[in-house]
Amino acid sequence: MSQNETHVLPLKIYLLIFAVLLVMTGVTVQVAYVDLGFMNTVVALGIACFKASLVVLYFMHLRYSSSLPKLFWVAGLLWLAMLITFAMSDYLTRQWIEQPQGWARNRGISIEQVAKQ
Amino acid sequence: MSALTGEDAPPQAPRQHYLNVTYGVRSWLLTLDHKRIGLLYLASITVFFLLGGMFAVMIRAELVTPAGDLLQAETYNKMFTMHGLVMVFFFLIPSIPAALGNFLIPLMIGARDLAFPRLNLLSWYVFIVGGLFTLFAVVQGGVDTGWTFYTPYSSTYSNSAVAATAVGVFITGFSSVLTGLNFIVTIHKMRAPGLTWFRLPLFVWAHYATSLIMVLGTPVLTAAVVLVALEHLLGIGIFDPKLGGDPVLFQHLFWFYSHPAVYIMILPSMGVVSEVISCFSRKRIFGYKVIAFSSLAIAVLGFLVWGHHMFVSGQSVYAGMIFSFLSFFVAIPSAIKVFNWTATLYKGSISYDTPMMYAMGFIGLFTIGGLTGLFLASLAVDVHVHDTYFVVAHFHYIMVGGALMGYMAAIHFWWPKISGRMYPEGWGRFSALVIFIGFNLTFFPQFILGYLGMPRRYHAYPDEFQVLNVMSTAGATILGVGYLIPLIYLIWSMRYGPRAGSNPWKAKGLEWETTSPPPTENFLTTPLVTEEAYAYAAPDVEEQEGARVG
Ligand SMILES: [Cu+2]
Numbered sequence: 001m002s003q004n005e006t007h008v009l010p011l012k013i014y015l016l017i018f019a020v021l022l023v024m025t026g027v028t029v030q031v032a033y034v035d036l037g038f039m040n041t042v043v044a045l046g047i048a049c050f051k052a053s054l055v056v057l058y059f060m061h062l063r064y065s066s067s068l069p070k071l072f073w074v075a076g077l078l079w080l081a082m083l084i085t086f087a088m089s090d091y092l093t094r095q096w097i098e099q100p101q102g103w104a105r106n107r108g109i110s111i112e113q114v115a116k117q
Numbered sequence: 118m119s120a121l122t123g124e125d126a127p128p129q130a131p132r133q134h135y136l137n138v139t140y141g142v143r144s145w146l147l148t149l150d151h152k153r154i155g156l157l158y159l160a161s162i163t164v165f166f167l168l169g170g171m172f173a174v175m176i177r178a179e180l181v182t183p184a185g186d187l188l189q190a191e192t193y194n195k196m197f198t199m200h201g202l203v204m205v206f207f208f209l210i211p212s213i214p215a216a217l218g219n220f221l222i223p224l225m226i227g228a229r230d231l232a233f234p235r236l237n238l239l240s241w242y243v244f245i246v247g248g249l250f251t252l253f254a255v256v257q258g259g260v261d262t263g264w265t266f267y268t269p270y271s272s273t274y275s276n277s278a279v280a281a282t283a284v285g286v287f288i289t290g291f292s293s294v295l296t297g298l299n300f301i302v303t304i305h306k307m308r309a310p311g312l313t314w315f316r317l318p319l320f321v322w323a324h325y326a327t328s329l330i331m332v333l334g335t336p337v338l339t340a341a342v343v344l345v346a347l348e349h350l351l352g353i354g355i356f357d358p359k360l361g362g363d364p365v366l367f368q369h370l371f372w373f374y375s376h377p378a379v380y381i382m383i384l385p386s387m388g389v390v391s392e393v394i395s396c397f398s399r400k401r402i403f404g405y406k407v408i409a410f411s412s413l414a415i416a417v418l419g420f421l422v423w424g425h426h427m428f429v430s431g432q433s434v435y436a437g438m439i440f441s442f443l444s445f446f447v448a449i450p451s452a453i454k455v456f457n458w459t460a461t462l463y464k465g466s467i468s469y470d471t472p473m474m475y476a477m478g479f480i481g482l483f484t485i486g487g488l489t490g491l492f493l494a495s496l497a498v499d500v501h502v503h504d505t506y507f508v509v510a511h512f513h514y515i516m517v518g519g520a521l522m523g524y525m526a527a528i529h530f531w532w533p534k535i536s537g538r539m540y541p542e543g544w545g546r547f548s549a550l551v552i553f554i555g556f557n558l559t560f561f562p563q564f565i566l567g568y569l570g571m572p573r574r575y576h577a578y579p580d581e582f583q584v585l586n587v588m589s590t591a592g593a594t595i596l597g598v599g600y601l602i603p604l605i606y607l608i609w610s611m612r613y614g615p616r617a618g619s620n621p622w623k624a625k626g627l628e629w630e631t632t633s634p635p636p637t638e639n640f641l642t643t644p645l646v647t648e649e650a651y652a653y654a655a656p657d658v659e660e661q662e663g664a665r666v667g
C-alpha cells in the first residue's frame with residue numbers, strides 16, 4: 001500500500017512553506033490598505049486559497065498521496081467555486097432590472113431621500 | 118409472512134453477540150463497536166423525535182381554533198421554531214445515516230467496523246453536546262427565529278436564546294461531517310473481496326452520496342453561523358445593511374447547505390426503499406446502475422438549486438430564473454428512482470409485510486411531495502404560495518411522508534438483525550396503516566389551506582380556514598398514535614419477541630449472512646462476494662431477465 005508509506009520531508013521545505021505563509025499574510029495586510037475596488041475581495045480570497053492549498057499540499061502531505069484524496073481536494077475547491085458563482089449570479093444581475101419605486105416616485109421623491117428620513 | 122419465516126427448527130440466538138458480549142453503562146458509553154454506536158444514536162434520536170413531536174402537538178393544538186387562544190404569538194413562534202430545529206438537525210439528519218447506516222454499512226460491505234471507530238464514537242459525543250446546547254436554549258426560554266435563523270431575526274433583532282441554539286447547531290454539524298467522512302473512507306477502502314462498486318447494495322450507494330453532501334455542505338452552514346457571531350461580537354458588516362452587509366447573503370449561505378440537507382434526509386430513505394422493494398418483490402432491482410448514479414446526480418445537482426427558497430427575498434430575478442430551471446432539473450433523478458421501483462414491482466411476487474407497506478407509502482407520498490415541489494420551483498406560482506401552508510405541506514410530504522416512512526421501513530426491516538427478535542407483524546401492519554392515514558389527513562388539507570392563502574407561522578387565522586385546520590389536527594393525533602404503537606411493540610419485542618434467525622426475510626445481502634444479532638466482529642470469516650446485489654430470481658428466470666434488461 002503506497003499510501004501508508006510515510007513521506008519524510010526535509011525540514012528545509014517545512015520552513016520554506018512557513019516563510020511563504022508568513023509573507024503572504026503580510027501581503028494580505030498590506031493589500032488591505034490599497035483600494036482595488038471590486039478586486040479587494042478577489043485578491044484577499046485568492047491569497048487565502050493559495051495559503052490553504054500550501055498547507056494542504058505540504059503540511060498535510062496531499063502532494064504525496066494517491067489520486068483519491070486529491071480528487072476530494074479538487075471537489076472541495078469546486079464546491080467553493082459553485083457557492084461563489086451561483087451567489088454572484090444574484091449579486092451581479094440585481095441591477096439589471098430597475099427597482100420599483102412605489103409611492104415614493106408618485107410623490108416625486110427618490111428612494112435615497114426616503115432612506116434619509 | 119409465514120412462508121418467509123417458516124423454518125424447520127425454531128431459530129436460536131447465537132451464544133455470544135454484540136449485545137451480550139459485555140454489560141454495563143461503561144461498556145456502552147466507551148464502545149467502539151459501530152453497532153452499539155448506532156444504537157446509541159438510535160436511542161438519542163428517538164428522544165429528540167419525541168421532543169420535536171411534543172412541539173408539534175402544541176402547534177396543532179393552537180391551530181384547532183381560529184383565535185390565538187392557547188398560545189401567545191411569541192410562544193407559538195418558539196414552538197414552530199423548536200419543532201423545526203429539533204426535527205431537522207437532531208432527528209432527520211442523523212436518523213437513517215447515523216443510526217442505521219452506522220449499524221449496517223460495515224455489515225453490508227463485509228467489514229468488521231467502520232474505518233475510524235474512535236471518530237465514530239466521537240461523532241456521537243459531539244452530537245450529544247450539540248443537542249445539550251439546544252436543550253439548554255429550550256430551557257432558557259426557547260428560540261423564535263424559525264429553524265432557518267434568517268438575519269436580522271437572528272442578529273440585529275434577536276430577542277431569544279439564539280446564541281445557545283446557534284452554538285448547538287454549529288457543534289452538531291461536526292458530528293455530521295465526521296460520520297460522512299467515516300462512511301466515505303469505509304466504503305472506499307473496506308469492501309469485502311469480490312464486492313465491486315456495482316455489486317454494492319443501493320443502500321450503500323445512497324449513503325455514499327449522502328456522505329458527500331454532509332462533508333461538502335455542512336461547513337458552509339458552520340461558516341454562516343460563525344459569520345453571524347462575528348458580526349454580532351466584532352461589528353464586521355456581513356449581513357447588516359447598516360454596516361455594509363446584505364441580509365440576503367445569509368439566505369444564500371444557509372440554503373447552500375439546507376437545500377442539500379433535504380437530500381441528506383431523503384437519499385438514505387431511497388436506499389432503504391431500494392432494498393425493501395427488491396426483497397419483498399423477490400426480484401432483482403430494475404436498473405441498478407441508473408439508481409446508483411441518480412443518487413450521485415441528486416447529491417451534485419442538489420447543490421445548484423438553493424435559490425428556489427429565495428424567489429421573493431429580493432434576489433435578482435435572473436438568478437431566480439437559473440435556480441428555477443435547475444430545480445426542475447433535479448426532479449429527473451428522483452423520478453428515475455420512482456419509475457425504477459415501480460418497474461421492479463412489475464411481475465414480482467409481492468408480499469405486504471410491514472417494511473413493504475412503509476416502502477409503498479414512501480413511493481406514493483414522496484411522489485406527491487416531489488411534484489408539489491415543482492409547483493414551488495415555478496417562479497410565478499411560488500409568488501402566490503410562498504410562505505403559505507402549501508410549502509409546509511410540500512416539505513412534510515418529503516420529510517415525513519418520504520424520509521420518515523423510509524426510516525420506519527428500515528427500522529422494521531432490520532429490527533430482526535439489530536435485536537435478534539421479530540416484532541409483532543399484525544401490529545406492524547396496523548400501525549403502518551394508521552400512520553399512512555394520519556399523515557394524509559394531517560398534511561393534505563394543508564395543501565388546500567396554503568393554496569387558499571393561509572400563511573404559515575401565525576397562531577391565528579380567519580374563521581373560514583377552521584374546518585381544514587381541525588381535519589389537520591385530527592390527522593396529527595392519529596399520526597401521533599401511529600408512532601407510539603411501534604415504539605411500544607418494538608421495546609416489547611426486545612424481550613418477548615420470537616427469535617428471528619439470521620435471515621427471516623430470506624433477503625439477499627451480506628448483513629443477512631451473519632447471525633442475528635451479529636457478533637462484535639460481524640463475520641467470523643471474511644465473506645467472499647461472487648454475485649450481484651439482489652440476486653433474488655431463480656437462475657433460469659435470471660438469465661431471461663438478464664437478456665431482456667441488459
Ligand atoms: Cu430547496
